[in-house]
Amino acid sequence: MGICFSKSSGSPPHVAQTVSLGTPPERLQWPPREALEQYQIQQAAYHMGASVLGEPVSSPRRLATAGQTVHDVRLLLKHGRGNVKADDIPSHGHNGIGSSAASYARSYEHQAARAVLVGAGICDQHAPLCAIVHAPHMAVGEISTVTASSAVPLREITDEGATNDVSAGHVWSELRRGDRDQMSTVVMDAWANGPAVRLQDSAWVAAPIQDKRLMDKITAQIEKNGVEEMAPLQRQLVDERVRDKLEAPTSWTKYAEPQVISPEFAGRVREALGRCSEDEKEKIASDMIRDTYGIERGSRNHRSAVISVLQAVSRLDALSRPDVVPSEHITAIGSSLPSSSRSRARSSQSR
Numbered sequence: 001m002g003i004c005f006s007k008s009s010g011s012p013p014h015v016a017q018t019v020s021l022g023t024p025p026e027r028l029q030w031p032p033r034e035a036l037e038q039y040q041i042q043q044a045a046y047h048m049g050a051s052v053l054g055e056p057v058s059s060p061r062r063l064a065t066a067g068q069t070v071h072d073v074r075l076l077l078k079h080g081r082g083n084v085k086a087d088d089i090p091s092h093g094h095n096g097i098g099s100s101a102a103s104y105a106r107s108y109e110h111q112a113a114r115a116v117l118v119g120a121g122i123c124d125q126h127a128p129l130c131a132i133v134h135a136p137h138m139a140v141g142e143i144s145t146v147t148a149s150s151a152v153p154l155r156e157i158t159d160e161g162a163t164n165d166v167s168a169g170h171v172w173s174e175l176r177r178g179d180r181d182q183m184s185t186v187v188m189d190a191w192a193n194g195p196a197v198r199l200q201d202s203a204w205v206a207a208p209i210q211d212k213r214l215m216d217k218i219t220a221q222i223e224k225n226g227v228e229e230m231a232p233l234q235r236q237l238v239d240e241r242v243r244d245k246l247e248a249p250t251s252w253t254k255y256a257e258p259q260v261i262s263p264e265f266a267g268r269v270r271e272a273l274g275r276c277s278e279d280e281k282e283k284i285a286s287d288m289i290r291d292t293y294g295i296e297r298g299s300r301n302h303r304s305a306v307i308s309v310l311q312a313v314s315r316l317d318a319l320s321r322p323d324v325v326p327s328e329h330i331t332a333i334g335s336s337l338p339s340s341s342r343s344r345a346r347s348s349q350s351r
Contacts, residue, residue, distance in 0.1 A: 019116065019228045022072045022133040028065065031294035035301040036308070039071040040064070040293060042319050043195040044305070045312035046261065047288045049269035050201065052276060052313075057198065058183070060292040066175055066186045066196035069134040071322070073126055073190035076133075079119040080324040081126075081191060085157045085254040092326040093249075095120050100250040101241040108146060108213065109223060113231040117238045119327055122252075123171045126191040130173035131213060132227060134188065135220035138175070144220050145174045146213035152204050155256040163256060170258075171212070172204065187260060194260035194319045203262045239333060246334050259317050266317035273314060285309040 036044070043064050047057045057063055080087030082099025098120025105111045108128040115125035131144040138144060152170040155163050172189040174180070175196075182200035192203070199205055215223060273281060285306045289295045295302050312319065 019231045021076065021116065021129070021224060021228055022136070023068055025136050028068065030061070031296075031299070036289070036293065036295070036305045037071075038320070038322070039067060039074075039195065041305065041308045041312050043067040044285070044288045044292045045309045046195050046197055046201075046316060047292055048284050048309060048313045049265070049316055050198075051284050051288060052272040052281075053265075053268055060288070063186055063196050063198075064292045065137045066134065066188050069130055069137065070188050070190045070196050072133055073129045074322050076116055076129060077119055077121045077126060077190070078322060078325055079327040079330070081122055082120060082250070083122050083252045083255055084191075084257055086257050087324045088254075090324040090326070091120070092331070094327040094330045095324065096249060096252050097242060097245045097330055098327060099125070099252070100245040101238050104241050109227055109230065110234070113227045113234050114238050114241075116227070116231045117234055118242065118330070121191075123189075123191040126189070127171040127173045128213065128223075129227075130188040130190050131215060132220050132224040134173075134175065135215075135217060135224045138217040138220060140217060141177065142217060143176045143178075144215050145176065145211050147172055147174050147209050148212050149204060149207035149209050152207045154258055157254045157256055168253075168255070170204070170207075172260075174199065189260045192258040192260040193321045194316070197261055201262060201265045202260055203258070204260075205262065242330055242333050243337065246330075246337055257321075259319060261316045261319070263317045266315070269316055270314055281310060282306060285313070 032040070047060050047063070050057050079098050080091035080095025082096040084095070087095040098118035099122050101118050102111055102115035102121045102125050105114055108124070111121070111125050112128045112132070115121035115129065127146050131146050134144055148169070148171045150169050151167040154166055154168045154170070156166045156168070157163055172187060172191070175186040175188060177184045180199070182205065183198060185199040187197050187199055187202040187204065276284075286297055286302070289302065289305050289309060290297070295305060
């Protein structure tokens, strides 16, 4: 669902008074009415990978719901990640401009609200949005986090196009049942590619961490409500920041698209798949689709889902995400600037 804006009856047509983030629990359907989407195929494929390793996911519906939140946040920030090179061209450079505008705030809540307005952000905005957007789906006793590390493995892309393996800072969200158990803790990382995964299978499992925020269901819902109320009030400030950044764009460090599933896990899955017959693989894929989304064998869309899951499970460390699109709002702001400012912005976007 992503985002929904609504207006009060007495407000101007361009002014949104309320914002609704994410997919309400009552909107989730098991099984879905339509064919499984890309993010749902990836979720079931990850569950299949865990199953063939003999380490099955114990709560597939819990992870699928977390995966829905990850997808919703990606749709919220569909104009791209400012520090991911792959998003530069499809966003027309709006990934960097929007991320700069969103980052110009002290608190995670203000950054999240501004990111919603510009539809772009770096991990600093994706993480708190995951943590609060998931609030309606949290069980009593669960904790959602904003978790940071100063040393996760990423690939930096230089201005010359060279790729270097680096250890860099990163922020993501986790869903915990009590302590940070690797089997029950779920990583929700909308900045990286891939589904919601158990901590033990994530690319960040070995990274040293510091929890920036810890929220129970009630606190996360309060924060979500606050961001929904705050976002429309930030429009003028955000637009001013967008104008500033169109005239003087931020130079972001650029990274290759990160994957939330660890390459070690994906490699072990490929090895295990090589020992399975085609019939075995089809049965496991079918079971995962049933257990995760409630789609029974013989039902509509079942066969196509099995085929798609079998394709995805062999490349769990090379998964894609929803297409990035340019922002009509940033385009409109840019068109009102002097031609010299537009030229500087285009020059920055091409680098």
